[in-house]
Amino acid sequence: MKITYYGHSALLVETEQAKVIIDPFLSGNPNSGISPDDITVDAVLLTHGHSDHLGDAVQIAKQNDCPIFAVFELAEYCRMKGAKVKHMNIGGSHIYNAIAVKYTQAFHSSSIQEGDVWIYAGQPAGILLTIEGKTVFHAGDTALFSDLRLIGERTAIDLAALPIGDMLTMGPDDALLAARWLRADKVIPLHYNTFPDIAQDAVDFCDRLRLEGIEGFSLKAGESIEI
Numbered sequence: 001m002k003i004t005y006y007g008h009s010a011l012l013v014e015t016e017q018a019k020v021i022i023d024p025f026l027s028g029n030p031n032s033g034i035s036p037d038d039i040t041v042d043a044v045l046l047t048h049g050h051s052d053h054l055g056d057a058v059q060i061a062k063q064n065d066c067p068i069f070a071v072f073e074l075a076e077y078c079r080m081k082g083a084k085v086k087h088m089n090i091g092g093s094h095i096y097n098a099i100a101v102k103y104t105q106a107f108h109s110s111s112i113q114e115g116d117v118w119i120y121a122g123q124p125a126g127i128l129l130t131i132e133g134k135t136v137f138h139a140g141d142t143a144l145f146s147d148l149r150l151i152g153e154r155t156a157i158d159l160a161a162l163p164i165g166d167m168l169t170m171g172p173d174d175a176l177l178a179a180r181w182l183r184a185d186k187v188i189p190l191h192y193n194t195f196p197d198i199a200q201d202a203v204d205f206c207d208r209l210r211l212e213g214i215e216g217f218s219l220k221a222g223e224s225i226e227i
Contacts, residue, residue, distance in 0.1 A: 001134040001227050003159065005219035007031040008052055009141070009190045011161055015132045017098035018042045022127065022138050022161075025055030031194060033221035036060050043086075043099055045129065046070040047140030048110035049077065049121025052194070058083045069094070069101050073122030077112060090123055100130040104151055106142035108169070126151075134158045134227060137182060141191060144174035149181035158227050160184035163191035164205055165198030172205045179214050186215045186227060 004012040009023040010032060022045045026032040029052070036056035043066050044057045054074075061068045061083040068078045068085045075085040086094060086101075093102035108124035127138045128151075137151065137160045151157075160182045163169035169191050170178060179187050187209055192200040206216025217225050 001131065001136075001158075002224050003136065003188070003227065004224040005188060005221060006034055007221040008194045009047070009138075009161075009163065010055070011136070011138060011188070011190075012039070012041070013129060013131065013136055015098070015134070018131050020045055020099060020129060020131070021060065022129070023047055023053040023055065023140075024057055024060055025052045027056050028052070029055070029194060031221050037063070040064060042066050043096060044068045045101065045127050045138070046074060046078075047106065047127060047138060048108060048124035049074045049112045049119075050110065050141070051113065053141070054112065054121075067096065069096075069127075071103065071110070071122035071125055073120060074110065074112075077119065077121060088125075090125060093128075098131055102128040102130075104128060104137075105145065105147060106140040107145050108141040108143065128155055128157075136161065137184065139163060139170075139178070139190075141169045144170050144178055146181075148178050152182035152184070157182055157184040159186040159188065161188045161190050164189040164200050164202065165192040165194075166200065167197050169198075172200060172208070175205070176208055176212065179209060180212060184214065186217065186225075188217050188219060188225075
C-alpha cells in the first residue's frame with residue numbers, strides 16, 4: 001500500500017486493486033502541490049464538511065465517475081451537487097469493490113458555508129480504510145477522546161493519520177497519546193502549518209513518536225511511504 005500526502009489532511013491511498021483519496025483540499029491549498037484535475041481514483045472519502053476537507057471532492061468524484069463516501073447529510077449535499085455518493089454514518093461500514101470503509105466517532109464540528117448561509121453537514125468522523133488487508137485510520141479533525149483506545153483494541157491499524165495543529169484539533173501532546181491508544185506502528189501527522197494558527201513542528205512530533213516505539217513520517221506535499 002502506497003500513501004501519498006498532499007498537504008493539510010489530504011491522503012491518496014493506492015494499492016494494485018484500488019485508489020482512494022481522503023479529504024482532497026487541493027486547489028484551495030497552496031501547499032498541496034497537485035491539481036484536482038490530475039487525481040485518478042476509485043472513491044473519495046470525507047471526514048466532515050469543512051472547506052479544508054470537502055475541498056475538491058465533488059469535482060474529483062464527477063471526473064472519475066466514482067462515489068463520495070460521507071456521513072449522511074454531507075453525502076446528500078454532494079449528491080445534490082451532482083456527485084455519486086455512499087451514505088455513511090458513525091459506526092457503519094461498507095464494502096465497495098476492493099475497498100472496505102468504516103466510519104468512527106470524531107469530536108469536532110461539521111458545516112458548509114455558502115455565501116452567508118451555514119449548512120449542517122452531519123457529524124464529523126474518523127475513517128478506517130482497509131484495502132488488501134492493510135488498514136489506515138484517518139482521524140479527521142478530532143479532539144482527543146478515550147474511545148480512540150477502543151478503536152485501537154478492536155482494529156489492527158497499520159498506519160494512523162492524526163491531526164497535530166492544535167487550536168482547531170488535537171495538538172501534539174494529545175496526538176501522541178492518541179497514537180499510543182490506537183496501537184499503530186506508523187503515524188503521519190496532519191492538519192498543521194497550512195495556516196499560521198496551526199503552526200507545528202512535525203519533525204519534533206515524529207521524534208517524540210519514535211521515543212514511544214512508533215515510526216512517524218513528517219511528509220512534504222507529494223511525498224509517499226509504503227506500508
